[in-house]
Amino acid sequence: MPRELLSLSPGEMALQEYEVPEIGEGQIQVQSTYAAAKHGTEMGAVKGYSRERGRYDPELQVFLEAGGSRERQAARVGNMFVGTVTALGAGVEGFAEGDEVLSYGPFREVHVIATRRCWKMPEGFSWKSAVCLDPADFAMGAVRDGQVRVGDAVAVFGMGAIGLMVVQVAKLSGAYPVIAVDPLGNRRQAAEVCGADLTFDPTACDAGVEVKKATGNRGADVAIDYSGNVHALQAAIRAVAFGGNVVPGSAPAPYGAGLDFGAEAHFNRPNLIFSRACSEPNREHPRWDEKRIYATCWRLLTEGKLTGEPIVTPVVGFEDLVTEYPKIASHPEGNIKLGAFFR
Numbered sequence: 507m508p509r510e511l512l513s514l515s516p517g518e519m520a521l522q523e524y525e526v527p528e529i530g531e532g533q534i535q536v537q538s539t540y541a542a543a544k545h546g547t548e549m550g551a552v553k554g555y556s557r558e559r560g561r562y563d564p565e566l567q568v569f570l571e572a573g574g575s576r577e578r579q580a581a582r583v584g585n586m587f588v589g590t591v592t593a594l595g596a597g598v599e600g601f602a603e604g605d606e607v608l609s610y611g612p613f614r615e616v617h618v619i620a621t622r623r624c625w626k627m628p629e630g631f632s633w634k635s636a637v638c639l640d641p642a643d644f645a646m647g648a649v650r651d652g653q654v655r656v657g658d659a660v661a662v663f664g665m666g667a668i669g670l671m672v673v674q675v676a677k678l679s680g681a682y683p684v685i686a687v688d689p690l691g692n693r694r695q696a697a698e699v700c701g702a703d704l705t706f707d708p709t710a711c712d713a714g715v716e717v718k719k720a721t722g723n724r725g726a727d728v729a730i731d732y733s734g735n736v737h738a739l740q741a742a743i744r745a746v747a748f749g750g751n752v753v754p755g756s757a758p759a760p761y762g763a764g765l766d767f768g769a770e771a772h773f774n775r776p777n778l779i780f781s782r783a784c785s786e787p788n789r790e791h792p793r794w795d796e797k798r799i800y801a802t803c804w805r806l807l808t809e810g811k812l813t814g815e816p817i818v819t820p821v822v823g824f825e826d827l828v829t830e831y832p833k834i835a836s837h838p839e840g841n842i843k844l845g846a847f848f849r
Contacts, residue, residue: 507523507524507525507526508523508524508526508614508615508616509521509522509523509524509614509615509824510522510524510582510612510613510614510615511582511583511584511612511613511614511824511827511828511831512580512581512582512583513551513552513580513581513582513583513831514580516552516553516832516835517832517835517836518832519583519827519828519829519831519832520580520828521824521825521827521828524614526616526618527618528618529593529594529595529618530595530618531595531596531597532595532596532597532598532620532621532622533595533598533618533619533620533621534591534593534594534595534598534601534607534618534619534621534624535591535592535593535594535616535617535618536587536589536590536591536592536607536609536616536617536618536619537589537590537592537615537616537848538587538588538589538614538615538616538617538824538848539587539588539589539590539606539633539847539848540587540588540589540633540637540845540846540847540848541584541585541586541587541588541611541613541637541824541845541846541848542584542585542586542587542634542637542638542818542843542844542845542846543583543584543585543613543831543834543843543844543845544584544585544586544640544641544667544843545666545667545834545841545843545844546666546668546732546734546756546757546758547585547757548583548584548585548834549834549835550757550759551581551583552581552583552835553759553835559760582612582613582614583612583613583831584611584612584613584614585610585612585637585640586608586609586610586611586636586637586639586640587608587609587610587611587613587617587637588606588607588608588627588633588636588637589606589607589609589617590604590605590606590607591603591604591605591606591607592616598621600621600626601621601624601626605626605627606626606627607624607625607626607627608624608625608627608636608637608639609623609624609625610623610640613824613827613846615824615848625639625804628808631807631808632813632814632815634813634814634815634817634818634845635807635808635812635813635814635815636807636814637814637818637843637845638667638671638807638812638813638814638817638818638843639800639803639804639807641666641667641668641670641671641817641843642671642675642803642806642807642812643783643784643796643799643800643803644668644671644732644755644781644782644783644784645668645669645671645672645674645675646671646675646783646799646802646803647755647781647782647783647788647796647799648668648672648730648732648753648755648781648783649672649675649676649679649730650789650790650794650799651753651779651781651789652728652730652751652753652779652781653728653751654676654679654681654727654728655679655680655681655727656679656680656681657680657681657682658679658680658681658682658726658727658728659681659682659683659685659717659720659721659724659725659726659727659728659747660676660681660683660684660685660726660727660728660729660730661685661687661717661726661728661729661730661742661745661746662676662684662685662686662687662697662702662729662730662731662732663687663688663708663713663729663730663731663732663733663735663738663739663741663742664687664688664731664732664733664734664735664738664756665686665687665688665690665693665694665696665697665842666693666732666733666842666843667814667817667842667843668732668755668756669686669688669693669697669730669732669733670693670696670697670700670816670817670842671700671812671817672730672732673686673697673700673701673702674700674701674812674813675812676728676730677700677701678806678811678812681728682703683703683704683720683721684701684702684703684704685702685703685704685705685706685717685720685726686698686700686702686704686705686706687705687706687707687708687713687717687738687741688705688707688708688733689707689708689709690838690839691707691839692819692839692840692842693842694707696816696817696819696842699816700813700816700817704720708737708738708741712741712744713738713741713744713745714740714741714742714743714744714745714770715744717729717744717745718744718745721747724747725745725746725747725748725750725774726745726746726747726750727746727747727750727751728746728750728751728752728753729742729743729745729746729750729751729752729753729776730742730752730753730755730781731752731753731754731755731756732755732756733756734756734757734758734759735758736758736761736762736763736764736765737764739752739754739761739764739765740764740765740766742754743770743771743774743776744769744770746774746776747774747776748774748775748776749774749775749776749777750774750776750777751776751777751779752776752777752778752779753779753780753781754778754780754781755780755781755782783796783799784796814843816842817842817843818842818843818844818845819841819842819843819845820840820841820844820845821845821846821847822844822845822846822847823846823847823848823849824846824847824848824849826846827844827846830844831844
């Protein structure tokens with residue numbers, strides 16, 4: 507039987523066998539060859555804070571209190587995978603056995619998926635770039651929501667996979683300078699490879715002040731935060747120019763002390779624009795929706811204008827995920843976007 511990776515606790519992972527479901531109409535079966543994690547979102551499930559807010563009520567559009575503690579359940583982890591089509595369900599068109607495809611799914615050896623969110627891999631296309639379609643989706647949404655224009659100074663806080671994609675999309679949009687802020691050296695180095703004009707370590711300097719100095723004391727026209735860190739968001743508010751846009755894009759645990767809306771925010775009056783590409787309607791509805799964002803990102807990735815090569819690291823064997831996955835939290839200096847290969 508095939509196996510999948512489960513999170514039993516924040517520091518404990520296990521490979522568990524599962525039964526492959528029958529292939530339904532419009533579905534395909536795929537044997538995994540590569541896969542990658544989504545660090546920020548998955549940590550919400552692994553660490554448990556994503557459950558603390560309770561249930562989201564789509565009619566009231568608020569989170570309702572869960573009402574007491576809930577026992578932690580084993581959680582599947584993993585975001586996107588590349589694999590080979592091994593079987594087709596009834597009514598499937600446009601796919602054939604042997605095709606190499608990209609889709610969403612956890613770390614598991616065999617998937618049965620619908621084809622509606624499945625992309626055929628062009629010949630020779632990098633799997634590392636392919637599995638960065640998801641972070642590119644959110645990066646594109648944030649850059650568009652932030653209204654980045656040619657010549658804008660853009661500061662990006664948090665050089666995880668999405669932040670590194672924001673750097674690339676902002677550069678493609680004609681922004682200058684694009685400034686990357688992250689405390690980890692491996693991520694600042696990746697930001698330079700992705701095109702950042704300047705990088706700052708917020709533990710070694712006042713990043714808000716340094717962004718101001720780097721832009722002739724004006725500040726960034728747009729500051730985009732994908733760190734999930736309250737101090738980074740505060741630095742973004744300090745870094746932005748008068749009347750500029752601050753775009754919080756991450757989904758962090760509830761913030762504690764650290765935000766001050768009576769200081770720079772009160773004087774410089776930035777626009778606070780929350781971004782979530784997968785929420786419909788899009789801010790630019792009806793012209794833009796996530797389907798159009800996906801199509802744009804896929805084209806840019808397959809044309810080589812966006813890349814995941816410096817982002818997907820480390821890459822380990824599927825069996826090694828049991829010991830390597832917990833290092834996302836314990837050793838972030840060695841991780842950007844954890845990838846895996848299947849033997």
